[in-house]
Amino acid sequence: MAYDVAVLIGCGIGITPFASVLKSVWSQCCQAGQTLSLKCIYLYWVCPDTTAFEWFQGLLLDLERQMTANNRQSMLRFHIYLTRGWNSNQARNIMLHDDVSVYDAVTGLHQKTHFGRPQWENVFKG
Numbered sequence: 473m474a475y476d477v478a479v480l481i482g483c484g485i486g487i488t489p490f491a492s493v494l495k496s497v498w499s500q501c502c503q504a505g506q507t508l509s510l511k512c513i514y515l516y517w518v519c520p521d522t523t524a525f526e527w528f529q530g531l532l533l534d535l536e537r538q539m540t541a542n543n544r545q546s547m548l549r550f551h552i553y554l555t556r557g558w559n560s561n562q563a564r565n566i567m568l569h570d571d572v573s574v575y576d577a578v579t580g581l582h583q584k585t586h587f588g589r590p591q592w593e594n595v596f597k598g
Contacts, residue, residue: 476509481516484524490515491531494548496533501544513548517588520556525579536581550583553590 478497480490482575494515500508518524534549580583 476511476579478510478513479516480513481518483518484520487517487528491528494531494535496540501547503541507554510547511545514551515548515554516551516595518553518555518589519543522554522578523557525552529581531577532579532581536583540582545582546568550581551590551595552579552581552583553586553588555577556588 480493482488482490487496494513497508497510497513517528535548536550537560575582576584
């Protein structure tokens, strides 16, 4: 990989191809003597509802644990957006309790779930 930063964007099950990309990058990071120019991966995942999280959540949790154990927490930054499947009362309840929790109430990850759609113009201003 020749770049410092990678941006991966998927919607719903469109995130599927990135599972192998993330596993490959992680295995390269863990190889002795392997040097990567890649310093950070931004993963943007827009999901219609929480059922979309179920199959991919395990991989993200494993990656998060492994990166923490190897002091590489800042390498992978998840930005998960839930677009529906919740009402405003549920979102408010999650947001109120989410501030005191180390883990996200929806995904169980350290990085928090966003509600609604990404503001792409702000994301790419960077």
